[in-house]
Amino acid sequence: MRNRWDIWTSVTGIAFALLAVLLIIPLGRLLWASLLGDDGGFTLKHYRAFLAYPYYSRTIGHSFLVSGLVTLAALVVAVPVAFLLARVDIPGKAVLKSLAILPLVSPPFIGAYSWILLFGRAGYVTTLLQNVGLTIPTVYGMHGIVLALTLNLYPFVLLMVAGALQALDQSLEEAAQGLGSRPWRVFWTVTVPVTMPSVLGGALLVFLTAFADFGAPMIIGEGYQVLPTIVYSLFVNEMGGNPAMASTGATLLVLCTTAILLVQYWAVSRKRYAMTQHRPAPPVRPRPLVRGLLTGCAYLVIGLSLVPALVVVVTSFFESRGPVLYPNFSLGNYREVLFNVPRAIANSFVLSSVSTLLDVLLGTLIAYLVVRRRSLTTAALDSCVMIPYAIPGTVIGVAFIVAFNKPPIVLTGTFLILLLAYFVRRLPYSVRAGSAILHQIDPSVEEASISLGVSPLKSFAKVTARLMLPGIVSGGILTWVQTITEISATIFLYFGAWSTITVVIYRQVSSSNFGSAAAASTILLVAVFIPVLMVNWMMGERAVTAV
Known part of the structure; x- marks a missing residue:
């Protein structure tokens, strides 16, 4: 009989304790701060004040509007390209899939910054057009946020x-055609419902990420406030006073993201499709x-999403004089960054x-x-671990x-x-990466080790963990990438x-110091892209799921 209080019971207890201290208690204190009146009693006045004051309340509408437009644009851009990659024989398909992953790990605020370099008031494209007598609107505001986030997040849907x-079994479509359905009817009645x-799922990831993003709206929004900003x-x-209104806004942000998740879960659970893949449709x-x-359309879309990174890298080698960049090769921006803020780079x-x-x-x-x-306990642990993913x-x-x-504390x-x-x-990233690989490992391998007298813990360490x-490595690299590009929590806590x-x-x-910003962004992009390319090389098609 298994010892009830074995090592795994202790691990479960430690995990619950950590999540309680680092997640449940902070969120509970946040909620309590939003409900606490000046006299220490329960009150809803902070919520009434937040919703009654248009400067605050309209940010909720702004967040839903921006996220909705970003999601719609991502669907319009990504679904056709996904169909091309999956069903059409185009050259360089493997390269396109690898390149499509890169925008996901490039921080949205870097994308926003690059569009300022191109279409800001003193942007390269803006200045070029002004020299020939053409005036275009600047990229600041809601449309700039939508542009930056769309090109950064559409790969969620595409991949x-x-x-x-x-993964769609070709026999399903062949059966519909055999019953007399025309290709368009097969597409709408078979292909669309199954996919x-x-x-x-992709639309949800885009919507939630856009809804919670802080960096892009803060940099390119210029007065267009959303909930995170x-x-x-x-x-x-x-600072130094009562944080009740900030807690109220943060609580509303959690309620909105939770509501979005519940709606998506309800929509997906209404219709479920399962199949065994026998013959995937040939391109x-x-x-x-x-x-x-x-082919040109596919390369254009994916290439356009890489423009922000390319612009940042190229301009990092320009000569910088205050806010103005001159197209003369220079390493001055890197010298300035490495000399002035080496501690920040090391900290990251x-x-x-x-x-x-x-x-x-x-x-x-x-x-x-x-x-x-x-068990019920581990199922509850799994649910608690995934809470930060939606926060x-x-x-x-x-x-x-x-x-x-x-x-x-x-x-x-x-x-x-x-x-x-x-x-x-x-x-959650490491937990999901570990769970995915464990589902592919036959439990009998570990059971055989235990039957030979090796303790369960040693069997896990010497057999299961090695498999x-x-x-684990791939999930760890992706976790590291997401951590080093973190800005929304860091801006509060540093x-x-x-x-x-x-x-x-x-x-x-x-501060309009674009040269140093470009150099620091390039250092970050290099630090991010290299391990992601390693993951893509190690995992192949599974890299899509990992990201």
């Missing part, structure tokens, strides 16, 4: 829909002219590496509990400030508050010497 189309969960403004304005090879046009790498290591260690253990030791970084930042700025102003925030926010290693490279980029853009 998920392309994967669903490739709809992937379409909705108004929460930041309220927090900054109330169609159209006539040369049509093939050339379709150290904090990201340590938090990723903690995520991988605990995430792997939790994944084992969830997959191999199923915007802005909320995590405010919640940690509210929870850990007074005894018994005081973390504000220390590196620990950043480290723990990164750890709890990115833990999980490719998934203090003095514990600034990070993302904060440096934000401050440099805000």
